[in-house]
Amino acid sequence: MSALDEFPMSAPEAVDPDIAPAEGIAFIDGDYRPLRDAKISVLDFGFTRSDCAFDTLKVWDGGYFRRDLHIDRFLTSCETLRLDLPVSREELTGILDECVRRSGLRRALVKPVCTRGLPAPGSRDPRDATPNFFAYAQPYSDTIKKEVQDRGLDLIVASAPRISPDAVDPRIKNYNRLDFVAGLFEAFDRGGDNVLMPDEDGNITEGPGFNVFVVKDGEAVTPGRGMLEGVTREVAFRLCEELQIRTRVAPVPTAALKGADEAFITSTAGGIMPVTAIDGEPLGDGGPGPRTGQIRDLYWAKHDDPEWMTPIDYRTRAP
Numbered sequence: 001m002s003a004l005d006e007f008p009m010s011a012p013e014a015v016d017p018d019i020a021p022a023e024g025i026a027f028i029d030g031d032y033r034p035l036r037d038a039k040i041s042v043l044d045f046g047f048t049r050s051d052c053a054f055d056t057l058k059v060w061d062g063g064y065f066r067r068d069l070h071i072d073r074f075l076t077s078c079e080t081l082r083l084d085l086p087v088s089r090e091e092l093t094g095i096l097d098e099c100v101r102r103s104g105l106r107r108a109l110v111k112p113v114c115t116r117g118l119p120a121p122g123s124r125d126p127r128d129a130t131p132n133f134f135a136y137a138q139p140y141s142d143t144i145k146k147e148v149q150d151r152g153l154d155l156i157v158a159s160a161p162r163i164s165p166d167a168v169d170p171r172i173k174n175y176n177r178l179d180f181v182a183g184l185f186e187a188f189d190r191g192g193d194n195v196l197m198p199d200e201d202g203n204i205t206e207g208p209g210f211n212v213f214v215v216k217d218g219e220a221v222t223p224g225r226g227m228l229e230g231v232t233r234e235v236a237f238r239l240c241e242e243l244q245i246r247t248r249v250a251p252v253p254t255a256a257l258k259g260a261d262e263a264f265i266t267s268t269a270g271g272i273m274p275v276t277a278i279d280g281e282p283l284g285d286g287g288p289g290p291r292t293g294q295i296r297d298l299y300w301a302k303h304d305d306p307e308w309m310t311p312i313d314y315r316t317r318a319p
């Protein structure tokens with residue numbers, strides 16, 4: 001019996017919790033299985049070389065939020081890395097749907113991943129490897145804990161720069177993150193909630209899994225170089241336009257960040273999240289900023305907007 005037959009085709013209400021475990025469902029090696037049983041080889045170049053691309057989509061109350069922007073980015077990430085994705089766009093979206101459907105999750109994070117895969121025996125040549133595509137749906141969780149979001153984050157600016165965009169293209173969503181890991185430990189050691197990475201010139205780039213905006217004199221400014229072009233960053237531009245808040249893409253020196261009236265970070269898992277201190281020094285009046293609040297409210301209101309949502313059919317199996 002293949003894992004494909006293991007799960008009944010039923011509405012999520014009827015999903016047997018023993019069969020569709022709460023922690024999610026994966027598609028791997030051509031089959032669907034509980035996420036805890038999804039494993040890759042220790043020899044996979046995705047592991048030994050961080051040679052892989054991924055994306056994170058959000059399912060909110062039974063529908064994807066801005067699905068196609070994530071799918072477009074994932075396909076571009078794979079192409080830029082010269083990863084030959086073994087599934088078509090249509091097959092990919094069908095597999096993501098099926099992971100969610102089988103998990104029964106109404107709020108989920110959904111990740112397509114493609115690694116360089118297993119090398120041919122004795123070969124270190126990436127051209128000899130067979131790309132390994134897998135995907136999974138797991139219960140939704142925020143990048144930043146809800147309590148921290150509500151009070152606002154204290155972000156630390158790391159003392160070492162983010163890896164140069166000339167070395168590793170940060171527009172590819174990837175798992176090459178040792179700079180972020182070092183930055184996170186530094187931030188925790190210094191009593192912060194999370195980290196922002198500067199570039200070699202001291203301009204802010206991004207944090208581990210989020211972009212950043214500063215608001216000064218009513219204008220929201222975000223970096224344009226050295227960071228992933230986040231879907232939520234793109235969404236924030238649209239929300240600001242609707243709220244008649246001017247936006248600008250420009251370098252953000254650390255001093256401009258510290259001198260901002262307010263700041264916020266953006267991520268699929270969490271949305272728009274206020275920043276209230278940098279390196280322990282309060283921003284503005286030290287509370288979440290009023291414009292950040294407006295943008296955050298509109299962001300969540302958009303989860304009811306059919307223009308930005310793609311509903312999932314939990315009853316029918318994908319072809």
Ligand SMILES: *Cc1c(COP(=O)(O)O)cnc(C)c1O
Nearest residue numbers: 209210211228230231232267268
């Ligand atoms: C995913 C990610 C972001 C945020 O992108 P979204 O599409 O808004 O979720 C920012 N920076 C990095 C490094 C990321 O991996």
